[in-house]
Amino acid sequence: DIQMTQSPSSLSASVGDRVTITCQASQDISNHLNWYQQKPGKAPKFLIYDASNLETGVPSRFSGSGSGTDFTFTISSLQPEDFATYYCQQYDNLPQTFGPGTKVDIK
Amino acid sequence: QVQLVESGGGVVQPGTSLRLSCAASGFTFSDFGMHWVRQAPGKGLEWVAVIWYDGRNTDYADSVKGRFTISRDNSKNTLFLQMNSLRVEDTAVYYCARDPSYNIIRGWFAPWGQGTLVTVSS
Numbered sequence: 330d331i332q333m334t335q336s337p338s339s340l341s342a343s344v345g346d347r348v349t350i351t352c353q354a355s356q357d358i359s360n361h362l363n364w365y366q367q368k369p370g371k372a373p374k375f376l377i378y379d380a381s382n383l384e385t386g387v388p389s390r391f392s393g394s395g396s397g398t399d400f401t402f403t404i405s406s407l408q409p410e411d412f413a414t415y416y417c418q419q420y421d422n423l424p425q426t427f428g429p430g431t432k433v434d435i436k
Numbered sequence: 437q438v439q440l441v442e443s444g445g446g447v448v449q450p451g452t453s454l455r456l457s458c459a460a461s462g463f464t465f466s467d468f469g470m471h472w473v474r475q476a477p478g479k480g481l482e483w484v485a486v487i488w489y490d491g492r493n494t495d496y497a498d499s500v501k502g503r504f505t506i507s508r509d510n511s512k513n514t515l516f517l518q519m520n521s522l523r524v525e526d527t528a529v530y531y532c533a534r535d536p537s538y539n540i541i542r543g544w545f546a547p548w549g550q551g552t553l554v555t556v557s558s
Contacts, residue, residue: 363544365481372531373481375546384546416481420543424497427481 335428341436352417361421445552458515458532466510469535474528
């Protein structure tokens with residue numbers, strides 16, 4: 330199975346801050362990477378596909394980049410509704426696997 | 437709009453069985469593959485199983501292979517997960533999720549249902 334790692338595991342930030350999360354795959358997955366947002370007690374929400382493409386309706390302050398084994402997720406200006414846990418997920422090989430998540434909370 | 441509603445969770449003893457359902461609406465259910473993904477309390481996300489749009493193909497995580505069965509009834513727009521020989525480590529919120537690619541499986545999950553909690557405890 331492809332192992333996914335994320336860093337940091339958690340971070341504290343203020344509204345308006347730029348936030349960056351990294352995700353690394355244990356082997357080359359091309360751009361076969363998605364990002365999800367999960368708020369407490371809620372189901373995950375699909376944000377970004379193919380490493381850098383925003384799902385319809387997702388605000389443009391969210392972005393993603395990378396290919397191969399190293400990926401980045403960025404929130405350009407953190408908003409109050411963005412405090413959540415973010416997961417990367419590879420779909421290059423079955424089984425699809427998720428990173429352990431990065432919790433973004435209020436500083 | 438697309439809606440997925442899970443049901444069937446509960447508290448069961450180790451070694452017993454449970455059947456989860458996921459009622460779909462707002463899209464042509466028979467055109468899309470479907471997944472089950474679970475999340476143990478306070479933990480991350482784990483993909484469990486997938487079924488192709490026509491039900492002809494399925495695949496499972498090694499952790500549930502041989503114990504869980506995914507199925508679907510396209511006439512009733514419903515997805516199922518039959519869980520047998522349940523273990524304490526199967527305790528989790530179980531989400532159903534659509535694979536949003538028409539007639540193929542990409543391994544994307546969009547959208548998700550609200551989840552149903554399965555607790556396996558003696």
